[in-house]
Amino acid sequence: MSPNKKNFYITTPIYYVNDKPHIGHAYTTVACDVLARFMSMDGYNVKFLTGTDEHGQKVEQSASLKGKTPQEFTDEISQTFRKLAADLNIIADDFIRTTEERHKEAVKYLWTTLKEKGYIYLGKYAGWYAIRDETFYKEDEIKDGKAPTGAPVQWVEEPSYFFKLSAFEDRLLRYYEEHPDFIAPKSRMNEVKRFVQGGLEDLSISRTTFSWGVPVPDDPEHIVYVWLDALTNYISALGYPEETEDFRSMWPEALHIVGKDILRFHAIFWPAFLMAADLPLPKKVYAHGWWTNEGEKISKSLGNVINPYDIIETYGLDPMRYFLIRAVPFGLDGDFSKKGMVDRLNSDLANDLGNLVQRVLSFVYKHSEAKVPNKGAFQASDKEILEDAYSIVEKVRPLISENQALHKYAEVVWQLISSANRYIDKQQPWNLRKTDVHRMETVLYTLLEVIRCLALVIKPIMPGSMDKLMDLLHIPEEDRFFRALCEQYALQEGAPLSKPEGLFPRYVEEKD
């Protein structure tokens, strides 16, 4: 870790291992990856955590349905999530499993701390519980015998330890006031505030009717509530309770990306646990929306769960990553439709970006001896587009580092692609070849430079294809950072170029 750089810690939720990964999991993970890669290319020390949430009744039940022990079952499914991360080309540098010793020890330590500080007491829980959501619900939340999420509920009555959540109402509200960016987007902050203003009840944080989990210290009949267990992953992965360098420097910079359905746990319970333990809070919790499939809610019972591998196989990994980022304003719900995916792939990738690159690279390859042409003297129009290309990250940076506005980042970059396409149409290098070869060279040089900048700024979204493009341009690995977006790192006249290959083939529907 470089001591002079700023730190950035980003986390995905840890995924339940009751079933195989679907597009919702892929979405959160890809969004985090784009942010992690962007910050890393922008010079931050980045730590990126993902992993699996393996305890609790839901997982225990799924294992027994498959005739497996929970350990066998979780080992197997956790592996599919690890593989998905690799197959999505994710740069996470840690993958935590809640069944690991390092994590279980941290949970016990946190429990003991909360107990010693007087925030845990023994009582009896009588109320509704939804195993699918691993959530307790109040009487007035139950409609037609179901949780607001549609999950079936059961009446539970058992001895339980409680966390004094009610003691944190004022402190939480004050914290939200003083840290208006703690929860994003803004509409979500308002939603959370309203919930807390409605009153917080103490939270049941142990269960006695099953055994798959972390036993409560000094009372092993009780199993720690799976959400208290799971949330702790964000600090156990940094070495908590040890005062590690990672914990000290990374933890206060944490950005939790979560789906809107689990915001309450991250924006109310988690900060209250941390406040109770006298630990610093993460910097921000960002809630993204949910995907539907061709306009319909995705659910197992409808049989319309989207398998990310099917999308990758049909359209390619990078087009899928691009679609997930570009198609929906980050924070809002979105619809995954075949038409939407194909339109983006054919228009934004094959036409706008792919054609630009292909036209320029193959023209240079053919008519400039496969070498970077001479720059000659730049005219105003060349300088203008180069200036736009060199300053692209300055435009995008606040969108990402302050607002996580992933879709806007893509939009702004595609404006530069449009300008480059307008520039090439106006300059017409193919005509210049007959009338003014020097000018043609300058135009091609300018375009190659713009393409180099595009490859850099698009790399967080589509790392595989942009690395391939930078390989064609012979850009060394150590120059694939945003600080290279300037003249000092510009392509050298006469430097070799590789034979171009199409980056994004058009998607044509197969006819049967």
Ligand code: MSP
């Ligand atoms: N295990 C908990 C998280 C614990 S974090 C301390 C959990 N796991 S999950 O596997 O059910 O869900 C993980 C993420 O997937 C959530 O952020 C959820 O919002 C997201 N998605 C699940 N279905 C989704 C869609 N259809 N669309 C977008 N994201 C969705 O919750």
